[in-house]
Amino acid sequence: MQGLAHLGLSAATDRKSGRSRSAARGALCLLTALAVLGAGATSMRSPGTAVDPDLVRVIRFMALIKGGFALAAFAGCVWRLARPAAPWRTAIYVAGPPLMAAGAIGLWSVQGVPIAAAGLHLGLLAVLAAALTDPDFLPDLSRLGRGHR
Numbered sequence: 001m002q003g004l005a006h007l008g009l010s011a012a013t014d015r016k017s018g019r020s021r022s023a024a025r026g027a028l029c030l031l032t033a034l035a036v037l038g039a040g041a042t043s044m045r046s047p048g049t050a051v052d053p054d055l056v057r058v059i060r061f062m063a064l065i066k067g068g069f070a071l072a073a074f075a076g077c078v079w080r081l082a083r084p085a086a087p088w089r090t091a092i093y094v095a096g097p098p099l100m101a102a103g104a105i106g107l108w109s110v111q112g113v114p115i116a117a118a119g120l121h122l123g124l125l126a127v128l129a130a131a132l133t134d135p136d137f138l139p140d141l142s143r144l145g146r147g148h149r
Helices: 011-042 053-080 087-108 113-132 141-146
Strands: none
Touching: 011 053, 011 087, 053 087, 053 113, 087 113
């Protein structure tokens, strides 16, 4: 409890917000798993039109890079949702990474490339906008350090 006191949080507030934070983290993990499974199932079809093999290699390389971005966004959002966030930011932190993951898998499979690219980039933009405008995305380490001296 002493660790929470220097942040100005009470134990009751922490228990209540702890349940909502764990629910948000669980929703993020569940939605991401469903997005990966759904996009993976959709990607089993072969493309409807013939695509140049060189173009497929370039698109798949881009999808691999964007998949790395999706993984980093997922890790960052799971980490951020361990602390209270504004409701609109919580919604973005929960919905952005699954959208990015589904888009990356859609690009890899060359299925619906415009829709996959739009989903991937909208998810990325939303997570970046929420994180860059979130004053609590990175905790104030100087304030945390004062309680231990």
